[in-house]
Amino acid sequence: MVEKLPSLKLQLQGPLSNLRDGYIPHLPSSQQATHINRIFLDGPEVREEVFVKEQGVPQRYVSDADDARCCHWVAYATREAEEDGRAIIPIGTVRLLPFPHLPHPLPGAKYPEIDCEGNFLPSPPEVPVSVADRATTLHDGVEPYIKLGRLAVRQEFRGKGVARALVVAALEWARQHPSFFNSLVTKALSKDPSPQNGENNQAENFAWRGLVYVHAQSKVIPAWTSYGFTIDEGMGTWHEVNIPHVGMVFRLELEG
Template sequence: MATQGSHVQVEVQPPPGSIVAPNGFPADPRPKDAPQVFLDAMDIRIKVFCDEQKCAIEPELDEDDPKSWSWVAYQQSPETKQKVPVSTLRIVPPPHPPHPNGFHDASEEPYVKVTRVATMSHARGQGLNKFLMNHALDYLASQPGLISSDWRGLVLTHAQVSVEGLYVKLGFTTDDRLGRWDEEGIEHLGMWKKLSLPDTTG
């Protein structure tokens, strides 16, 4: 599905399943038979996390990818007039393993996890992360059954500490219980947001 905003087109890729890792993991981060939107998301992820931030490429495509939703924002190239993928994020449905610091709350309600949020360097400063995040969360909130029958709007992100302020502006709250941890040499923390879901009881 694609939607159009002023100069940005957004496409969503539902969970692609085992086609992205037909032989298990580790897997080719650019799987040849994967849907194009998924490949566009992976291209952004590789360029930002692996090429720019020097994270290892081997674990970039992981066990969450087959079951996750991906969103990609596109802009039109002024030279070729073709759409170019510039920003992406991934949303992982429940269930999830314990938090990175080992914290576990038996009463914790099911949540979705926002991960792999990345924007190409030349497209930063345009509010694309905020635009794409709001688009993705609004999409899921309007159709909560896409996630699971018992999901009630709780969202978690494992954010890089350097962009904590961005997530605060998006309505997320830092959870000190989750502490801070290192992923690929980058310090992360956990933040929550609760979405308002449509009333389906009537």
Template sequence: MTTILIVPPFSTLCNAAFALRREVFVWEQKVPEEEEHDADDLTATHFVAVMAGEVVGTLRLIDKPEHVKIGRVAVRMAFRGRGIARQLITTAMAHARASGRDRFYLTAQSDKLGFYERLGFSAFGPEFLDGGMPHRAMRDYDLPGNQLAHS
């Protein structure tokens, strides 16, 4: 069973999430360490997935005027394929919706587009490099005049 919690920045559980992000992004995916943490970590809402007493997944929400940005989605390698990222994202989106926010944006690694499309996101704009990996911007809402297909 996985428990999803909101944790304050630099709390014990959030620090475990930061360590998990380093494990996934810096060590596994070779993102430069200086790109992994940014000022948004101080103001973001951080979520962790706890299973068997350890933090096995994390993400953060950044509240922006035009939408809520989902970012830094990471699941420990040994725990992938169990629906943890999906549970984190749906829980975080429900939390934001409870406070009246219902427009979500993220940048996804290009090989993960299908996962986010199944959650209702649509890619837009050109592919770009972030942390040395190809990404696409995605959102779950239409802008006026756009004809995005929602699945």
């Protein structure tokens, strides 16, 4: 039986513009350069415990280049120091990936490779912001959305509300900081060469209005439902390394 956690602390790490300076995505966190932010490395450490050691996902898929533009939350627990001398250990993590994204997965498709979300999808060239995605039940294919992903909690600390605390913290931060995401939309638009939207290709037409997505394994639908997410039936079901996935959506009421 797992003992009750003495305390739980959440830490936020914003995007790191200099992350690519010395960071090697396919290496374990213990082998990364020492100058890289510790909070940023603690997230992949948890992913390695869950995805690699527990689920058998290859190490090269645990982290990716998109980590640099994500916001990351890491949950820490305090307990008696272990052999490595640490009394404060990372036990859970989640990341929030801003707009723009790869196109929605295709219903019935089977994907062998992991994409920037930690999902097994192809990795096409960057899609221009103004190019519409396919419409689904809960997404018109145009409205910008943010996406939660890489949610992981060490096995011995599950069932204690750690995952919920991470999701709630990420959603609440996003709700309070819509300008953060809109500034990224404006930046992406400035690099978008597509003329198809003409005068409508303006930042105000692509403002983030609180739409949040997650690609959920079918077996964890109840958990995401308890967090307030709803299945987007129009996205259908697709498989990532033989694991069925669905799209789920949540609409935040933004401040201001």
